[in-house]
Amino acid sequence: RECAESCMDYLTLELVHHYRDAQQGPSLQAALDAVGERVGRQLAERYARDRPPLTEPLEAMKWLCKEFWGEVFRKPVDNLRTNHRGTFVLRDTQFRWLWRLAQNQMPPQLGLSLPPAVPKTELAADYLVLPCAIVRGALAQLGLDCSVAADAASLPQVDFTVVLAGG
Amino acid sequence: METINAEIFTLTYGSMVRQLIADYEDVEEVNKQLDKMGFSMGQRLVDEFLAKSKTQRCSDFREAAEKIAKQGFKMFLNCQATVAGWNAEGTECSLILEDNPLTDFVELPEQLQGLKYSNLLCGVIRGALEMVNMDVECTFVRDVLQGDEVYEMRLKLLSSSPESYPFKDDD
Numbered sequence: 001r002e003c004a005e006s007c008m009d010y011l012t013l014e015l016v017h018h019y020r021d022a023q024q025g026p027s028l029q030a031a032l033d034a035v036g037e038r039v040g041r042q043l044a045e046r047y048a049r050d051r052p053p054l055t056e057p058l059e060a061m062k063w064l065c066k067e068f069w070g071e072v073f074r075k076p077v078d079n080l081r082t083n084h085r086g087t088f089v090l091r092d093t094q095f096r097w098l099w100r101l102a103q104n105q106m107p108p109q110l111g112l113s114l115p116p117a118v119p120k121t122e123l124a125a126d127y128l129v130l131p132c133a134i135v136r137g138a139l140a141q142l143g144l145d146c147s148v149a150a151d152a153a154s155l156p157q158v159d160f161t162v163v164l165a166g167g
Numbered sequence: 168m169e170t171i172n173a174e175i176f177t178l179t180y181g182s183m184v185r186q187l188i189a190d191y192e193d194v195e196e197v198n199k200q201l202d203k204m205g206f207s208m209g210q211r212l213v214d215e216f217l218a219k220s221k222t223q224r225c226s227d228f229r230e231a232a233e234k235i236a237k238q239g240f241k242m243f244l245n246c247q248a249t250v251a252g253w254n255a256e257g258t259e260c261s262l263i264l265e266d267n268p269l270t271d272f273v274e275l276p277e278q279l280q281g282l283k284y285s286n287l288l289c290g291v292i293r294g295a296l297e298m299v300n301m302d303v304e305c306t307f308v309r310d311v312l313q314g315d316e317v318y319e320m321r322l323k324l325l326s327s328s329p330e331s332y333p334f335k336d337d338d
Contacts, residue, residue, distance in 0.1 A: 003173040003268055004243045006215055010208040011176065015183060018204055025190040034189075038182040043175065072175055 005074075009100065016126050032129040040137020047071055048142065057164060060142045061088050068138055073097060073131070086164035095158035097131055098124055102156035124152035135160060168219060168242060177271045184284060194281040201283070205290020206297075213295040216242065224299070228324045229253075231301060232260050235292060244268050252321075262292075264318040267311070275312050283307045289320055301327045 015035065019028040026034075047068055054060040065077035069092070079091040095102075101124060128150040136148045145165040152158050187197045216222075220238050225231040236248035246268060252261040269285045283289075289305040296303050302325045309319035 001173040001245070001268060001271070002170040003176050003245050005169040005171045006212070007243050008171060008176050008179065010212055011179060011183070013211070014204045014208050017207065018200070022190075031186055031190070035179070035182045035186050038185070039175075039178050042178050042182075046174065071172060074171070 009097075012097065012127065012130055015130065020126060028126060029129055033133045036130045036133025037137035037140070040134035040139075041141040042137075043072060043134070044068060044138035044141035054142055057086070057144060058082070060139065060144055061090075061162070063142075064135070064138060065090055072134065086166075088162040088164075090160040090162065091157065092160070093157045095131075095152075095156055098127060098152060098158060099156055101127065120155055121153055124155060124158075128152060128158070132160065135162070170245070173245070173268050174271070177268055180269055180287070181273060184282075188279070188282075194279060198281075198283045198286050201286035202290040202293070205287035205292075206294035207290075208287070209291035209294025209296075210298055211294075212243070212291065213298045216295065227257075228301060228327065229257055229260075231296060231299070232262070232322060235295070236262055239295075240264070258324040260322050261308070262320045262322060264320075267318050270312055273312060280313065282312075283310065284312050285310070285318065292320070292322065 015032065016028065019026070019031045025031070048054070048063070051063075054063055061080060061082070065080050069090075070076045073092065074096045075092075075094070077090045078093045081089045081091075101120065132148040132150050136146060139146050139148075139162065147163050147165070149161050150158055151161070184197070184201070187200055188194070191197050191200065216239060220234075220242060222234060222238065225234060232250050236250045240246050240248045244267075246264065246266045248262045248264050250260050251263055253259070267285055267288075269288070273284060275282060275284065283306075286307060289307060292305050293303055304321075304323040304325060306321055307318070308321045309315035309317055311318055
């Protein structure tokens with residue numbers, strides 16, 4: 001079954017807005033961490049169901065970069081690097097979920113003094129909480145505890161750094 | 168329209184509803200938040216709908232309801248709704264969904280019987296119609312998750328203000 005890609009765009013946008021503006025309840029980070037981790041676990045369970053278990057971390061990472069990324073973020077990761085001590089850097093040169101943000105240009109100012117635009121890197125940080133949590137959830141489902149951070153300094157390229165727990 | 172595997176959307180929505188239940192611990196409040204979130208989504212989504220469906224401005228509420236049912240649901244959720252149950256004045260109708268992708272893989276536990284799980288959709292419709300100057304009320308009156316045969320949203324036009332000169336579409 002399929003649905004419009006923009007459904008997901010509107011939903012994630014609204015999730016960020018909701019938790020950014022919420023007066024009570026958990027922080028944006030905490031809430032989207034929890035939401036994303038559950039999604040990552042469920043998706044990994046579905047996508048990895050019919051394949052032999054991935055026992056080596058590197059195997060699991062390769063599966064994540066190719067199969068999982070392809071399904072969830074529409075194309076495989078472009079480049080995977082590792083220091084062989086539990087740190088992996090996944091580079092997606094055209095990260096789909098931030099594509100609109102990367103393209104969006106501020107309108108010309110037309111003589112009005114608009115407040116300075118929020119830097120895109122800062123704006124991107126809020127929108128990267130969910131994908132980071134999805135990746136963490138997917139790896140947790142495969143038995144790998146880790147932390148995931150993302151760097152969007154050169155949009156639309158995003159680098160995800162995965163650090164396995166207890167290396 | 169670019170499409171994706173719907174389960175990513177469905178599971179993210181489900182996980183979000185679960186989070187809202189944990190946040191508010193009150194189903195009525197969750198229903199309200201879902202409607203509110205849908206409203207903002209509808210306000211944004213209507214532009215894409217008008218652009219991609221290449222549709223003309225709807226002349227009246229009747230036409231708008233048909234467009235939402237036949238084109239809107241098809242375009243975004245890849246499912247179809249039917250319009251039924253018009254009142255005599257033409258200000259109230261129902262949107263009937265036999266199939267609702269949001270509820271794939273979902274079963275509600277006993278203690279969540281008051282939850283309007285798909286309430287986001289009511290908000291989306293309300294938000295989208297507001298952008299074309301139709302103020303509506305939209306509520307779920309039947310829900311498969313609550314044991315009904317179909318999903319039914321009751322749509323009620325409260326007021327509409329036709330756009331007047333000089334605010335015309337530029338053709």
